[in-house]
Amino acid sequence: MTPIFAHGSLRLYLLSLLAERPRHGYELIQALSDRFGGTYSPSAGTIYPRLAKLEEEGLVTKTAGDRKTVYEITDAGRAELAARADDLQNIEDEVTDSVRRLADEVRTGVTEAMKSLRADLASAARQAKAEHARAEHTKPTPDARPAGDANRALREADMVLNDFRQQLRADLRTQAYRSTMPADTVPELRRQLDAVRASILDSLKR
Template sequence: MTPPVFAHGNLRLYLLALLEEQPRHGYELIQALSDRFGGTYSPSAGTIYPRLAKLEEEGLVTKTADGRKTVYEITAAGRAEVDSRRNDLDAIEDDLTDSVRRLADGVRAEVNDAMRSLRAELASAAREAKRAATSTSASAASNVPGYGTDTSRAVHEADLVLNEFRQQLRTDLRTHAHRGAVTADSVGLLKARLAQVRADVLASLVER
């Protein structure tokens, strides 16, 4: 089970510290907390608003309507509490640094697991495609009139080469896609090179 991001009572104090910086509405507080965690943690409205209501009951914040939004502002009593607990805030900041590191490690592990799973699936798909190509090419060669043994073997090997190339390139593309490295230029280069290879192979067949 993942440990809580904030120890008991710390989120309350941290909300006061955020409101000390400037008045904010609820979504802005949620966004500010998400920014502090680099996007690895974002509290729910059900976590934030009850605490804001409690702070209001205690006279530490006030709220005013701004159109359809409710803006929260720290009171003098709230500022006094923040001032009296600066050491606690420093400790919370240290805990947040550890929490961000822990959450980032968890995200990194999930991404690595997903990449390993993807590579395993692609390898399995490559084996299935190779097996299917072997069966299909052998059957096709045996059923086409005029195929000699050498020609049948060459067609079979060509099918295997094509399928192996397709699977290897597909794996490479998916591996690099998550970094945004695959672009329209990459596809254009692939089309041009494949067209040239096909033309070269056809030319060699015509010459025979």
């Protein structure tokens, strides 16, 4: 994945989030994930060193609670935000572009997964057809399906897959622009599609 923030941009963006209200580290991570519709979620190793640097520069303060350390912007931090208002607007524009790009990556992941599933189904259909032909040659049975049935089934499966792909792309696009897509969308999608593929292939071999 290409870098989300240019050098120094995340530091300023964290200041802007703290200008909205004090937050602890996990809340900042969640806020960033929400801004990206769940398509990007920074690690603690990305966030906390920058918070420590902001504290060293006197731009934020932290208050340790029972379980969480809350960070709050200082007057100096607000002054820097005001002085770099144009830079912050540029970062907001970059975030918007990044959300669109990441959404495209999600859609590409769906497309590739669906292509793989379709290829496996086609391969399984060819294998079933070959096995059927061998069975017909060695031991004809009155109940054997005509070979044309496998082709019709494959065409129908292809239509179902296309409908599914189009609907899922539309759903993902909607969720991305509503900023409600979880960070694990693509891994979970791949996991479930792999499970569906394995189940279908298993049923074809019975």
